[in-house]
Amino acid sequence: MRQTTTALAILLSLTSLSAVAAQDNNYQHEAGLSYTTNSEEVSDGLWNANYRYYFESVEQSKAPYALNGFLAQESNIGANYQNFDPADSDSYGVDGTFVLGSNWFVGANYQKFDVASYDFNTYGAEVGYYFNDSSAVSAFYQDGDDNFTETYGLKVRSYIALQSTAGIDLNASWAHNEFDDVLNVGADWYINNAWSVGAGYTDSDNDDAFDVRTAYWLRITDGISANFQISKVLDSDYDGVGLGLGLVGRF
Template sequence: MVKLAFSKERVDHLINDWVNGNLHIQPTLSCFITRKEHDSKKLHLAILAGLSVLASPAIANNSYQHDATLTYADHSENDDGSGTFNVNYRYYFSEVNQNNKPYLLTGILSQTSNIGGYYSGVGEDYDVYSVNGEYVLESKWFIKAGYHNFETDNGFDSDNYSLTGGYYFNNTSSVYLEYINSSSGYDNSGTGVIEKSSTDSDTFTLGLQSYMPLEWTTGINFEARYSYQDYQIDSHFQVPDFSSKRSDGDTTSMIALAADLFITNSWSVGMSYAYDFDNSDNDNWDISTDYYLPITNSIAAVFAINTNLDSDIDGFGYSAGINGRF
């Protein structure tokens, strides 16, 4: 699973770019959207780094309904060690069986209704939280809905609403159509000064996920997504001796591909690629690895390392945490 983390200076730079109108933020679930979206998605993934959960095939419970993870994520370029803690919890309405399958994928492969939430930002200058759920019919058609919020201390706020419908066409695969409506912006206006901007977008994504067991190793998980986005940016800046208003919009499309090879049910290595059809220079490669260490019957330590292969991005992201399944 690809998970990126970036230095505090890099995050501050991205937010400043957005304030200056050089990018608009539209977090999506698993793919980059445009060159502007390219950096904002990295910011989103920096916050979301380390969510993967693993359990021990030797001593883990065979089934569970509660899945909770606390992780600490940071980046090697953060000289001050300013990482962040992330909390993730999910409840499954039916028991999830962990036998003979990658522990990282047990929730997905269970194909059962669930609800969960996420929070990040303890002690940081931002807060991120999300809630989402999935309802699976007996016919294996499913529907998902979610809400995601990202808010910073400098006045930036982003709200995302998602709705997904799909079908599990076999025991390890699904196809789906996803819609995300996003509204983001800030208003730092004061006496005699106007500084505000907003971005609204609609994103449609056609996706495919499939896990294939292999004879020579545990298996491989594929994901493919094609996204089309329509966005509108409105901004108004007015300070002494300067005034500017801007309103423009555009459409863009992108494809994202990912593969995770599971060496064992506990250890995986992954690679992902994203390509912007509207800007051939905007492509992106990422690699990652995930592992866990069993502690008790239902608790494991989880670890992840990831890096971006872009020559302009230095270092690597990493996370460590505790996962409980019961």
């Protein structure tokens, strides 16, 4: 609890820096630290640290900041580390996406989990196609050792730029395993490059739920930004409000 409170205080203090004259420069490196939790028990949250390198520079001045990586359609590699204290869980992994000249792309990922005295590995692959400058469709496969449940499915995502506001990000996915079929659909309306409001729907064999959310990306300096997320599942079985806070460095 004390470590979580101290770390959150550091994140919040950094976000109080002036955002005057921050320039939207191109970048190839992105490093982030984030904390996601629920208002019912703020100290029981998930920490995530990540880094990503893009083979070509990514523009961030003409589209929503949160979507710059997706819209760049550039090859990239990344690494991540996650910690969830309530479950005594740590995980770390690597992933990469390679974009071919024909607009096809292939991706792969590996993740190692340590949960209490138990550990296991997962791995996956994805093949997709960019059918225009802001849209993609792909098929994915995920598996692992120690009887990890095999999963496969489809994803589609499209960003539609608008004239009076930034645009709308649409996404849908279907995933199948031996126990369940899960359908996710969502839409996020970007009022400007920093602020979005959205909604989503999840349907599975066991349950279904709607959620609403909003997010804001705060430019602090040329290389540092903060982002904030608030979400709520519209179901009486889900208590509290989802909260997220992060810092992102781009250079």
